[in-house]
Amino acid sequence: xxxxxxxxxxxxxxxxxxxxxxxxxxxxxxxxxxxxxxxxxxxxxxxxxxxxxxxxxxxxxxxxxxxxxxxxxxxxxxxxxxxxxxxxxxxxxxxxxxxxxxxxxxxxxxxxxxxxxxxxxxxxxxxxxxxxxxxxxxxxxxxxxxxxxxxxxxxxxxxxxxxxxxxxxxxxxxxxxxxxxxxxxxxxxxxxxxxxxxxxxxxxxxxxxxxxxxxxxxxxxxxxxxxxxxxxxxxxxxxxxxxxxxxxxxxxxxxxxxxxxxxxxxxxxxxxxxxxxxxxxxxxxxxxxxxxxxxxxxxxxxxxxxxxxxxxxxxxxxxxxxxxxxxxxxxxxxxxxxxxxxxxxxxxxxxxxxxxxxxxxxxxxxxxxxxxxxxxxxxxxxxxxxxxxxxxxxxxxxxxxxxxxxxxxxxxxxxxxxxxxxxxxxxxxxxxxxxxxxxxxxxxxxxxxxxxxxxxxxxxxxxxxxxxxxxxxxxxxxxxxxxxxxxxxxxxxxxxxxxxxxxxxxxxxxxxxxxxxxxxxxxxxxxxxxxxxxxxxxxxxxxxxxxxxxxxxxxxxxxxxxxxxxxxxxxxxxxxxxxxxxxxxxxxxxxxx
Amino acid sequence: xxxxxxxxxxxxxxxxxxxxxxxxxxxxxxxxxxxxxxxxxxxxxxxxxxxxxxxxxxxxxxxxxxxxxxxxxxxxxxxxxxxxxxxxxxxxxxxxxxxxxxxxxxxxxxxxxxxxxxxxxxxxxxxxxxxxxxxxxxxxxxxxxxxxxxxxxxxxxxxxxxxxxxxxxxxxxxxxxxxxxxxxxxxxxxxxxxxxxxxxxxxxxxxxxxxxxxxxxxxxxxxxxxxxxxxxxxxxxxxxxxxxxxxxxxxxxxxxxxxxxxxxxxxxxxxxxxxxxxxxxxxxxxxxxxxxxxxxxxxxxxxxxxxxxxxxxxxxxxxxxxxxxxxxxxxxxxxxxxxxxxxxxxxxxxxxxxxxxxxxxxxxxxxxxxxxxxxxx
Numbered sequence: 001x002x003x004x005x006x007x008x009x010x011x012x013x014x015x016x017x018x019x020x021x022x023x024x025x026x027x028x029x030x031x032x033x034x035x036x037x038x039x040x041x042x043x044x045x046x047x048x049x050x051x052x053x054x055x056x057x058x059x060x061x062x063x064x065x066x067x068x069x070x071x072x073x074x075x076x077x078x079x080x081x082x083x084x085x086x087x088x089x090x091x092x093x094x095x096x097x098x099x100x101x102x103x104x105x106x107x108x109x110x111x112x113x114x115x116x117x118x119x120x121x122x123x124x125x126x127x128x129x130x131x132x133x134x135x136x137x138x139x140x141x142x143x144x145x146x147x148x149x150x151x152x153x154x155x156x157x158x159x160x161x162x163x164x165x166x167x168x169x170x171x172x173x174x175x176x177x178x179x180x181x182x183x184x185x186x187x188x189x190x191x192x193x194x195x196x197x198x199x200x201x202x203x204x205x206x207x208x209x210x211x212x213x214x215x216x217x218x219x220x221x222x223x224x225x226x227x228x229x230x231x232x233x234x235x236x237x238x239x240x241x242x243x244x245x246x247x248x249x250x251x252x253x254x255x256x257x258x259x260x261x262x263x264x265x266x267x268x269x270x271x272x273x274x275x276x277x278x279x280x281x282x283x284x285x286x287x288x289x290x291x292x293x294x295x296x297x298x299x300x301x302x303x304x305x306x307x308x309x310x311x312x313x314x315x316x317x318x319x320x321x322x323x324x325x326x327x328x329x330x331x332x333x334x335x336x337x338x339x340x341x342x343x344x345x346x347x348x349x350x351x352x353x354x355x356x357x358x359x360x361x362x363x364x365x366x367x368x369x370x371x372x373x374x375x376x377x378x379x380x381x382x383x384x385x386x387x388x389x390x391x392x393x394x395x396x397x398x399x400x401x402x403x404x405x406x407x408x409x410x411x412x413x414x415x416x417x418x419x420x421x422x423x424x425x426x427x428x429x430x431x432x433x434x435x436x437x438x439x440x441x442x443x444x445x446x447x448x449x450x451x452x453x454x455x456x457x458x459x460x461x462x463x464x465x466x467x468x469x470x471x472x473x474x475x476x477x478x479x480x481x482x483x484x485x486x487x488x489x490x491x492x493x494x495x496x497x498x499x500x501x502x503x504x505x506x507x508x509x510x511x512x513x514x515x516x517x518x519x520x521x522x523x524x525x526x527x528x529x530x531x532x533x534x535x536x537x538x539x540x541x542x543x544x545x546x547x548x549x550x551x552x553x554x555x556x557x558x559x560x561x562x563x564x565x566x567x568x569x570x571x572x573x574x575x576x577x578x579x580x581x582x583x584x585x586x587x588x589x590x591x592x593x
Numbered sequence: 594x595x596x597x598x599x600x601x602x603x604x605x606x607x608x609x610x611x612x613x614x615x616x617x618x619x620x621x622x623x624x625x626x627x628x629x630x631x632x633x634x635x636x637x638x639x640x641x642x643x644x645x646x647x648x649x650x651x652x653x654x655x656x657x658x659x660x661x662x663x664x665x666x667x668x669x670x671x672x673x674x675x676x677x678x679x680x681x682x683x684x685x686x687x688x689x690x691x692x693x694x695x696x697x698x699x700x701x702x703x704x705x706x707x708x709x710x711x712x713x714x715x716x717x718x719x720x721x722x723x724x725x726x727x728x729x730x731x732x733x734x735x736x737x738x739x740x741x742x743x744x745x746x747x748x749x750x751x752x753x754x755x756x757x758x759x760x761x762x763x764x765x766x767x768x769x770x771x772x773x774x775x776x777x778x779x780x781x782x783x784x785x786x787x788x789x790x791x792x793x794x795x796x797x798x799x800x801x802x803x804x805x806x807x808x809x810x811x812x813x814x815x816x817x818x819x820x821x822x823x824x825x826x827x828x829x830x831x832x833x834x835x836x837x838x839x840x841x842x843x844x845x846x847x848x849x850x851x852x853x854x855x856x857x858x859x860x861x862x863x864x865x866x867x868x869x870x871x872x873x874x875x876x877x878x879x880x881x882x883x884x885x886x887x888x889x890x891x892x893x894x895x896x897x898x899x900x901x902x903x904x905x906x907x908x909x910x911x912x913x914x915x916x917x918x919x920x921x922x923x924x925x926x927x928x929x930x931x932x933x934x935x936x937x938x939x940x941x942x943x944x945x946x947x948x949x950x951x952x953x954x955x956x957x958x959x960x961x962x963x964x965x966x967x968x969x970x
Contacts, residue, residue, distance in 0.1 A: 113861060124805045128834040129861030132961055136861075149895075152635060154799075154827045202894030215631040216669065217639050219893050222650070 011303055018295035019288070026287045030280040037273055045269045046236045046247050049262040052188050053234070053251035056196055057260040059184045060207075060253045063102075067163060068145075070100045071174045075165040078108060083169055086117055093119035104156055104175040109136070111170050130173070135164045139171050147256060150178065150200040152217065159206040159214060181207025182214065185260075193268035199226060199259045206258070220261075225250050229259035238266070305333050309340070321348035379437040383430040390430070394423045425554070429542075432556030436541070439563045444482035451521075452476035454483065455510060458491050467504055470494065473511035477519055481588065485564050490523070492557040493584050497525035499553075500545075518570065518590055524583035530576045538574065561586075621664045622657070622915060624649065624908070625684035627677065627694035627704075630669035633768060633800045634825070636855065637696045637900040641721050642667050643893050644904025645693050647885075648912060650892070658915050670695050672768065674703030685713055690921035692718045693907050696900060698725035698771035701735070709733045715922040719911055721903035724849070725775040729948045734925060736947035738907045739849075739899075740872050742772075743779055748953045749821075749846060749870035750783035752966075758819035758844055762793040762812045764832060765823035768800060769850070773823040776848045780821060792817055799828045809835035819844040822867075826853030829867075830860035837863040844868070853898050857961055864958050868966065872951040873899065873938055875963045882937040902937050910934050910943075 074096050081088045093106045097119045105125075108117040113131035130136050135148045148162035159178040164171055181198045185207045188196035198207035203221025205213040220226050225237040229250040237248040245266040250259055267274075315323040321344045324337065401408075401416045408416075455472050490510075497508045509524045530538065530545065537543040539562045542555040565572045569589045576582035626645050628638035642665075649665045657663055666687055668680035677700035684692050692708075695701045701723040708718045719736045720728075729741035753761065761784060765773035773796075781791050793815045797803050809832060812820065820836065820843045822829045829851030836845060845867045847856075852869045860867075885905055889897040897905075913934060914927040925947070933942050941949050955966040 124831060124835065127838040128831075129837070129863050132830075132857050132859065132861035132864065134858065154633065157632065157800075204894075215635075216667075217630075217635060219643065221892060221894055 010306075011299065014299055014303070015295055018299065019291055023284070023288055023291060026284050030284055034273065034277055034280060037276060038270060041270055041273055042238075042247060042266065045264055046249060049194070049247060049249035049264055050234075050236055050251070052196065053249040053260045053262040056185060056188055056198070056262070057251040057253045059187065060181065060198055060258065060260065063180055063184065064253070064256060067100075067102065067174070067176045070096060070103070071106075071145075071163045071165055071172065074106055074174065075167060075172045078172055079167060083108065083110075083116075083167065090117055090119060090121065093117065094121075102177050102180050104153060104160060104177045106175075107173040108167070109170045109173055113140075116170075135162055135173070136171070139164045139166050149202065150204070150206050153177070159200070159217075178206050182209075182211060185209050188262060193265035194263060196260065196262045198253070199229070199261060201230060201257045203230060225261070226259065229261070230257065232257070239263075305330070309336070312340075316344050316347070321345070376437050379433055383434040383437075386430050387427060390423050390427050394420050394427075397423070428554045429556070432554045432560065436556060436560055436563065439560070439567055444485060446480055447483055448478060449481045449483050449486055450476075450478045451486070451512060454486060455490060458487060458494060462491070462495055462498065468498055468501070468506045468508065470508040470510065473509065475514075476512050477514060479519060479588065479590070481568075485568070486588075489561050489564055489586070490521075492561045493523040496557060497523060497527060497582075501525065501527040503527070515587070518587045520585060520587050522583055522585045524581060526581040529578050529580045529582050530574070531578045535574060535576060539572070621662050622919065623664050623666055623687060623689040624911065625681075625687070625689035625692040625694070626665060626667045626904075627670050627680040627684060627692055627700070628667075628696035629672040629700070630667065632671055634672045634697055636825075636853070636898070637722060638669070638672075640898050640901035641694075641696045641904035643889070644721070644897065644901035644906075645908040647889055647892055647901075648905050648908035651888070652912050658912065658919060661919070663912070668694075670700045670704075672697050672700055674699065677701075677704045678707055681707055681713070681718075685716055689716065690915060690919075691911050691924055692716060693721065693904065693911060694718065695720060696722045696904075697769045698723050698728070698775065699769050701725070702727055702771045705733075705735060708735055715925075717911075717921070717925045717928075719907045721907040722900050723772075725771045726779060727771060727775060730946050732946050736910075736925075736928065736943065738903045738910065738941075738949055740949050740951040740953070742776055745849065745870045745872070745953045746776055746779035747783045748955065749868075750780050750787055750789065752868065752870065752955050753784060753819055753821075753844075753846060754787040754789055756844065758789070760790050760792045760816075760818045761821055761846075762795070762815055762817035762819075762843070763791060763821045763823065764795045764797070764808060764812065766825065766828055767796050767798045769825075772850065773848075776823045776850075777821070799825065805831045805835045806838065808832065809839050809841070813839045813841045817841075817843050819846060821846045821848070822851060823848040824851055826851050826856035827859050830856045830858075830864055833860050833863040833867060849899070852956075852963065854896065857958065857963075860958075865961075866957055866959075868955060868957045869963070870953050870955055871899075872953050873902075874954045874965055875956065876965045877938070879938045881935065881939075885937050906934075906936050906941075909936075 074093060077092050077096075078089055081092060083089065089108065093108070097103055097106060105122070106119050107115050107125065107130075109130060110116045113129055113136055115125050115128045115130065118125050133148075135146050139146050143166045145163070145165045148164070150159050150161050152158070153160040153175065156177060156179070159181070161176050161178060163174045163176055165174075185196040185198060186209060188194075188209060195209045197205050197209070197213060199220065200206045202219065203226050204217050204219045208214050208218075221230070223239060223241075225235065225239060225248050228235060229252055232252050234251045235249075237250070239246045239248050247264045247266050247269060249262045251262075252259055312323050323344070324341055397416050397419050401413060404412075452472060455476065459470050494508060494510070498506070507526050509522075511522045511524075513520045534545055538545070539558050540555075541559040543559075544553045544555040546553075562572050565586050565588070569591075570587040572584065572586035574582055574584050624645070626642050628641050629635055630638045630642065646665055649663045652658065653662045666684060666689060668684060670677035670680045677695055680694075681692060681704050695704060695718075701718075701720050702725065704718065705728060707713055708716070713734065715734070717734050717736065719738065721738045723737055724739050724742040724745075726741060726743055728735055729737060729743070763777050763781070765777050767773065777794065784791065793812060795808055795812055797805075797808055805828075813836075820841070822832050822845065824832065824847075829847050833845055836843065845864075847867055847869050849869060849871045852871055856864060856867075882902070885902065886897055889895075889901060889905075910928060911924070914924050914931065915921075917931065918924070918927045929943060929945065929947070933940050938951075941951055943949060956963050957966050958964075
């Protein structure tokens with residue numbers, strides 16, 4: 001609702017639009033620039049890391065190739081000296097260990113799998129059986145050099161790998177200390193919060209810039225980039241771990257199947273981007289303030305004439321037609337001001353004419369009311385005063401007939417009866433006129449009326465016994481109304497249906513339907529119906545469809561009904577065709593006048 | 594204007610939705626692990642941690658504990674009392690619901706006063722592999738998954754006597770002093786009771802400068818009929834190599850500590866016939882264990898050892914308890930009330946002291962593998 005009020009104000013709507021126009025481009029430009037920067041910097045870091053990973057993989061490979069060559073040299077030397085010349089072989093192996101210190105030990109194994117020589121010398125190992133080891137079985141079967149899986153050396157506590165080469169008689173076993181891998185990864189010149197690690201074929205770190213990862217033998221096989229690298233696929237990745245985002249590059253060390261992983265905390269790597277984001281945010285904020293100031297100034301300039309116009313229009317609306325628009329700043333506003341003046345003059349002149357007409361109308365209305373009142377008074381007095389001589393005529397004719405009984409013939413008697421009946425008709429006409437004139441003048445009592453009960457009472461009163469059948473429809477309402485008025489309306493409609501029926505048997509059907517603001521009642525009969533050209537007459541005063549000599553009627557009943565209904569705010573109409581019966585329908589407002 | 598109004602309405606709804614999402618985000622349940630992650634005992638420590646990690650990852654993949662995910666916090670106790678104590682205090686300060694560990698008796702014994710003190714805030718410690726009798730049989734905040742050693746040492750002593758060995762020598766590694774001394778003492782007591790005689794005990798400390806060969810030469814002079822090795826797999830294998838080299842004819846027995854793949858790898862022919870007493874029968878096909886081995890290999894690229902298996906079981910018991918009642922202070926009572934848990938080698942039962950009861954099997958190395966010995970022979 002508040003937003004509705006806010007945006008319905010032209011001033012507020014213009015302010016909002018001004019700000020949106022000023023801010024939206026800045027926000028959009030900031031957003032897309034930051035995104036482009038983010039992508040570009042991330043790409044650069046990933047490319048750099050990938051170069052580092054490839055370089056470390058190559059160094060690791062070189063290290064293993066070197067170890068392989070040294071072991072080959074040791075094997076060739078042992079074969080050349082001869083395995084039986086143990087003293088010289090021992091000396092030779094110790095010389096190799098001294099020159100290539102990454103080997104923890106080199107052992108010579110005989111054909112039975114027994115350690116027969118070892119450098120550096122260690123009596124705990126001489127004579128030991130190595131037939132339980134996997135590499136013994138493998139090299140014994142294949143007669144090919146073999147690398148073991150990595151393990152933590154019980155002697156040095158360092159990750160170690162065993163390199164085994166077959167001899168003509170037995171084999172040579174060299175334990176290569178992989179501590180050198182930590183030195184290799186230390187060459188990685190990674191950015192802040194970056195690291196480099198070497199992973200063995202089981203997914204365990206055997207070299208790392210953070211030595212703790214090696215000591216703890218951290219296994220990272222669960223990460224997809226590790227799985228891919230162990231399957232020989234190098235690549236670049238973005239990895240979320242413990243809520244932090246990392247840029248990862250993986251390279252493969254061939255042919256041993258190890259992997260080199262170079263990682264970078266994306267948040268740290270993109271710290272320069274964070275600065276740029278802050279600058280953009282500050283810029284956007286300043287732009288917002290400037291836009292607000294400019295918007296308020298411009299709006300003041302644009303809205304001031306409009307506000308003046310609104311104020312002056314309110315004055316004109318209050319009747320001060322001499323007030324001008326007061327807009328002269330711009331050409332368009334000057335035209336508007338002139339038109340405003342013309343409009344005010346036109347309104348002033350029309351108002352004067354209206355007031356003159358109102359005065360005339362008031363005089364006419366007053367005269368009309370006086371005429372109506374006099375007419376009503378006349379109708380009332382006339383009908384009331386006319387009733388007395390009529391009553392005298394009827395009484396006197398009665399007395400005359402009684403006094404002249406036996407002296408007058410039948411013809412004279414008939415004339416006297418005719419005289420009384422005409423006088424009675426005259427009286428009924430007078431009563432009708434009186435009732436008609438009273439409608440709307442008498443304060444009617446409003447009460448709760450049960451229409452079903454009312455109709456039953458009317459039918460009972462009219463003594464409409466069979467052969468006429470009167471059917472009251474369902475759902476007759478109980479309404480607030482003047483009971484007498486409704487009695488007159490229904491009574492007139494029902495008695496008309498009975499009186500004007502052309503057959504000995506008949507059916508009258510009364511229904512009610514509830515509409516939104518009123519009830520709709522209908523009284524339908526199966527009588528002779530009313531021809532279309534006569535339907536306009538039935539609601540007119542003193543109009544009868546048949547001569548009064550043929551059918552006794554005052555012609556006031558339906559006029560009374562119509563006036564009663566209209567006086568309550570309802571309406572009445574009829575539907576009929578000659579010979580098809582007639583239906584009188586009227587509406588009665590739910591809200592009582 | 595209507596569009597602006599709608600946009601504002603959507604933004605307000607979005608803000609409310611995001612706020613609610615933030616409010617409704619469930620906190621993680623932290624589980625601590627403390628074991629030797631570096632040094633000579635790191636094979637047990639790392640394997641135990643891997644076992645626990647596997648159980649945690651499996652639980653998180655299956656909607657966690659009542660929708661709350663588990664975070665595993667690992668600490669290195671370096672098989673050292675001071676380190677162990679410091680690790681446990683750090684874990685309690687970090688708000689863990691339970692500590693799984695330690696993996697060696699030395700570290701567990703050192704941590705015990707703290708775990709049973711109010712400073713530990715009632716946190717339960719569940720050790721996968723601690724067997725020392727110093728920590729079993731008491732109703733405290735320390736549970737074990739591996740069964741107490743008393744039954745194992747008694748069964749081993751009984752078997753040693755059964756095969757006719759009357760004079761035994763014992764060699765043990767002081768690097769895991771509490772376990773080693775306890776196994777030695779328990780075995781000795783049971784062996785004495787059965788009429789056996791301990792003719793010599795020799796200690797060494799792995800990782801220090803000493804000669805395995807000299808140790809065995811000294812014992813060889815006593816001419817024992819049998820030798821009991823209480824050491825880790827590689828050390829026990831090295832000792833077996835020396836026994837063969839010095840020409841001793843003694844039968845070799847080992848504590849369960851040495852029953853690892855490294856023992857077979859490093860021992861070669863010298864470990865053939867070495868007898869163990871262990872609560873796991875390697876010849877049985879345990880479906881749960883086979884599934885565990887498969888998943889462990891997929892996850893870590895190698896076969897699990899006993900420490901990994903008991904670590905996995907310990908995590909399983911703890912997670913099952915927390916699923917029944919997430920209040921860490923009620924975990925001890927919850928586990929004791931549930932009592933029976935599905936293990937890797939069949940169901941196991943906690944007694945009121947929080948110790949697990951399991952059968953013990955006599956095993957020996959035959960053709961480079963651990964195989965069941967028919968104890969009825």
